[in-house]
Amino acid sequence: MITRAFPHRIPTTAGNDAALTERLRVAGLRPTRQRLALAALLFGAGDRHVTAEALHVEAVASGERVSLATVYNALHQFRHAGLLRELAVDGTRTYFDTNTSNHNHYFVESDGELMDIPSGSIRVDGLPEPPAGMKIAHIDVVVRLVKI
Amino acid sequence: MITRAFPHRIPTTAGNDAALTERLRVAGLRPTRQRLALAALLFGAGDRHVTAEALHVEAVASGERVSLATVYNALHQFRHAGLLRELAVDGTRTYFDTNTSNHNHYFVESDGELMDIPSGSIRVDGLPEPPAGMKIAHIDVVVRLVKI
């Protein structure tokens, strides 16, 4: 987590204020100070995997005044808007992924680290027909890693 | 969850007292009344997916005196002993699977139902090399289903 916000400048090129504001507006969300700050952290620096707690710590560390409850709210709103994907890999915490495209994950249980597996490399074959009255919503592949 | 224990008889043929006792002993666990009862429910009737809460309800319903804390203890001890596999599919609850062999799962989010996908049908290809210093411990494939 190297991302850092500056008092009077935007963290990276990828998400300037205007673009982020527009992005939130399109999602039907008011571009409040808190949402803009969180969006800048999330979308300003490539693909990221965050927990609510971690994002809150990061926001506060970067000088932003934002409550944990608001971070939870924002993460769920962003997910509803399709800006984030929610991942169930750990059972105890919920991860959010800024990469909403179809891809899979490495998960290092010992330190809770989550990484993208380059899309396109993994193929899942031989899926049976889903049970009657059901359809496949999504296939999650989690490759669990351990340190040698 | 059709499994049911009878007051004075063992639930199914698959797990008679002697066999279950032996199984626990081999795992280094004293065959206490509670562990035997839980083992009978878990291993007496084919492959099962349970949460601690659900197993506790089931045990109590079958007339067994056992606390929820003991159910949690037993589930984790059984997992350590390799009798169960722990699954992270849901984020809020932890599921335990009596089928410890290599297989994958359907998960119906709307009602929290978890089903085995027949082993052998799914193939995962094109796995990249794991990052340096890491090795693959396990690959979990969860096919998320929605009702049509």
Next chain:
DNA sequence: ATTTGTGCAAATCGTTTGCATCTGA
């Protein structure tokens, strides 16, 4: 007799909620 397991209730952890206050359009 010694060791291990159990049950209860309190503690903990991540997350959600109720509600008074604030803020952006």
Next chain:
DNA sequence: TCAGATGCAAACGATTTGCACAAAT
């Protein structure tokens, strides 16, 4: 102005823990 957003603290559900008592070897 005023719907919508925020922050706090309390509520929550799943799980863990501390410790006195009970059961297994």
